[in-house]
Amino acid sequence: METAEEIVLSLKDLRMSYAEKEILKGINLDVYQGQIIGYIGPNGAGKSTTVKIMLGLVEGYSGTVQVFGRDISDGDVEYKRRIGYVPEVAEIYDNLTAREYLTFIGEIYGLSSEQAEHKAAKLMSKLGLGEVYDTRIASYSKGMKQKVLIISSLLHNPDLLFFDEPLSGLDANSVMVVKEMLAQLAAQGKTIFYSSHIMDVVEKISSRIILLTGGEIVADGSFEELREQNKEGTLEDIFNQLTGFHEHRTIAEEFVAIVQGKEES
Known part of the structure; x- marks a missing residue:
């Protein structure tokens, strides 16, 4: 990693539990200026919890969270002026x-x-x-609302962006524009945390991919590094290998059989 760059985000032994269930099990992570982080993992892996902690929306964690070199537990919310956020499900004053x-x-x-x-x-x-x-x-249509959310996250020219499924509902041309825009922002020193289940997009836009499963980081590196380590072809293949999900073909076949009325009784 380009350690000469400024560390924008630093998590040390980040842990979080809800109702005695441990959601995050000791996350250690340094994120550098200008990186596009593809932050991926199955539902329930702890992705949204991590992001909400960094945004100061969730308390009760243990460990240390530093954003722009400051511990966010000090009560000073000034750092939030330098952040843009597009949540997966947004409440918008429509x-x-x-x-x-x-x-x-x-x-x-x-x-x-x-x-x-x-x-x-x-x-x-x-x-x-x-x-x-x-x-x-x-x-507005869903895609139009999504564009408004993207604009609202960038209006103040933030240094750090958190995007959770930002391409949801966008048409093909708009997807190309947003992907190019992210690349240009990163090239100008903005740091982007990009969370999505659309693996081919994550694979293409990310300079670094972090895979979370069961509240722990199980992979961290560029797509090329992960492919080399795991001897798999696509990010989707790597994801399935590391999260232990290999039943997708069987489930799909059984689902289609039920749809077609061909399932075994």
């Missing part, structure tokens, strides 16, 4: 227009209303939404 919503979000992050409004209008236009800038978000 009775507002995009102009109202994005101006509001921009002001929260310290932009003036004029700055936020001007910047948001340009970004909406670039993503093909200029004509609906003053339309209520409630009337």
Whole structure:
């Protein structure tokens, strides 16, 4: 890893339990400036919990979490101004227009209303939404809402981005734009934490892939390094090997047999 770069995120022996069930079992991780981290793992692996802890949304963990060199447990939330976040399931004030919503979000992050409004209008236009800038978000399609969320996460020019399934609902052209945009942001020194179940996208965009399963990191490296270590072809193959999931073909065959009324009684 390029250890000469600034460490943006540092987790030391991060542990978290809910109702006596250990969700995170001692995560140790240093993330460097300009990396696109593909953060992957099966449902329940602890991915969202890790991200929410780093965002300061979840307390009660043990271990140390440092963001931009500061321990986030010190109560100073100033670091959040340098973070952008697109959650997998987002609550969006959809009775507002995009102009109202994005101006509001921009002001929260310290932009003036004029700055936020001007910047948001340009970004909406670039993503093909200029004509609906003053339309209520409630009337938007899923993909249009997703674009608004992506814009809201970038409006204040953050240094650290957390994207959880950011391509959800986007059309093919928009997917290409967002993937290229992430690459350009990383090249300019932004650090991106990218979580998705779409393995081929993670494989293509990530400079470093971290696989979490059962609350522990079981793989950490570039795609090429992971492929070399695990002697598997695609990231999906590596994922299945390391998480112990090999039944996908059997389950699919049995599912299709039931659909076609051919299952054994």
